[in-house]
Amino acid sequence: MSGSAERVVFVHDRPGQESLLTGGTIARLRSDDAEVVVLFGSTDSHSADDSDVRAAMAALDVSDWRMLPAASGAQSLAEAVADVLADVHATAVVIGADDDTLRRAAAGAADSLNVPVFEHRQVTDAVGQRLVAIDVSGQVDQKLRALAAYARRWSVTDHTVVPVESVAAADPADPADPADRPVTIGGTETFLRLPLAHAPDPDATPGLLSRGLAAVVAVLTGAAFGVLGTIAHQATLPIGPVTIPIGLILALAGIMTLLAGLRLMLGDRLVVFSCAIGLLGTIFILSLRSTGGSVLVPEGIPGLLWTVVPTLVATIVLAWPRIPARPRSA
Numbered sequence: 001m002s003g004s005a006e007r008v009v010f011v012h013d014r015p016g017q018e019s020l021l022t023g024g025t026i027a028r029l030r031s032d033d034a035e036v037v038v039l040f041g042s043t044d045s046h047s048a049d050d051s052d053v054r055a056a057m058a059a060l061d062v063s064d065w066r067m068l069p070a071a072s073g074a075q076s077l078a079e080a081v082a083d084v085l086a087d088v089h090a091t092a093v094v095i096g097a098d099d100d101t102l103r104r105a106a107a108g109a110a111d112s113l114n115v116p117v118f119e120h121r122q123v124t125d126a127v128g129q130r131l132v133a134i135d136v137s138g139q140v141d142q143k144l145r146a147l148a149a150y151a152r153r154w155s156v157t158d159h160t161v162v163p164v165e166s167v168a169a170a171d172p173a174d175p176a177d178p179a180d181r182p183v184t185i186g187g188t189e190t191f192l193r194l195p196l197a198h199a200p201d202p203d204a205t206p207g208l209l210s211r212g213l214a215a216v217v218a219v220l221t222g223a224a225f226g227v228l229g230t231i232a233h234q235a236t237l238p239i240g241p242v243t244i245p246i247g248l249i250l251a252l253a254g255i256m257t258l259l260a261g262l263r264l265m266l267g268d269r270l271v272v273f274s275c276a277i278g279l280l281g282t283i284f285i286l287s288l289r290s291t292g293g294s295v296l297v298p299e300g301i302p303g304l305l306w307t308v309v310p311t312l313v314a315t316i317v318l319a320w321p322r323i324p325a326r327p328r329s330a
Contacts, residue, residue: 006034009090011106015053021096023143024136030061038065041102055149082109096120118191137187159185219278226282233306259317276314
C-alpha cells in the first residue's frame, strides 16, 4: 500500500478465489496505482468460463491474469511461479491458495528471489499470530461485483455470498473450503507475512573484517573533517554591523551531522568511536603550535568552541542508548 510502484502477484488455486479471499486488497492496490497480476494454479470443476473471469477482473480493475502451465512436480511448479515473478519484477507475493503444493511452490519461488510473501489467513485460523489487516471497506462494492460475476458459482445478496447448490455439492469431502459455504463480506482482509529463509537477518552482527574496514574508513573520514573544520572555523561573514562566524557554524554542523548520521545509519559504536578518534585527534594535533610559531586554532571563543564542542558531540552520540528494533513476527 506504499504507492511506490508496487507490483504484487496474487496466487490462487482457481478463478473465483481471488475475488472471495483477496478481492478487496486487489482493488485497493489498484486504486493506489499498484500493478497487480493474478496467477491461477489449476483448472477443475470449480473453474469459471473466461467471460466470468474477465468480468470479475474488470470489476477489480485487473488487466493481467495468468494460468500456470500443468506442472509434473513441485519443483517445476515453483520454477513456473518464479518465472512469472521475475517477468513482472514482483515486489510482493500474496498466496490465497488452498493446495499445499501450490502454496509451497509460490512461497519457495518468492523465497528464491527474496520477495516478501503474505498468505491469506482468517483471524480464527491464526490465533496467536501477528496478522496484517488491510482495510478494504472502500472496495467492498468492487469485491461484491467481482463475486457476482461468477453467477454459476455464487449468489450474492446484499453483503452475503451463498454458493450455488450444484457447486457447493461438487466437493462434499472438503467442507472447510471457504468457497463452499455462505460468507458475509466484511471491510477487512487479513494476511500473515511468512519469513524468507534466504533473507538477510537485520539483527545479524557484521563480521570482524567488515567492522575493521569500516573503522579505518571512519578514522580517515573523521580526520578529513577535522582538517577542513580547523581550516574553516575562523572564517567570518560580516553583514552590516554583525559578524557571523560562518566557518565555525558550518564546521560544527558538519561534525554533528557526520557523527549522528553514522550512529543512526549504522548503529555501530565502533565506527562512530573510530570517526571521533580521527576527528578529535586531528583537531588536537592541528591546535598545537608549529615549530615556526604559527597556530591554526588561535585563542578566542571560536577556537575554544572548535576544540570543546566536537568532544561533547562525540560523547553524547556514543553514550546515546540504542533504540531497540520493533519485534518481528515469528
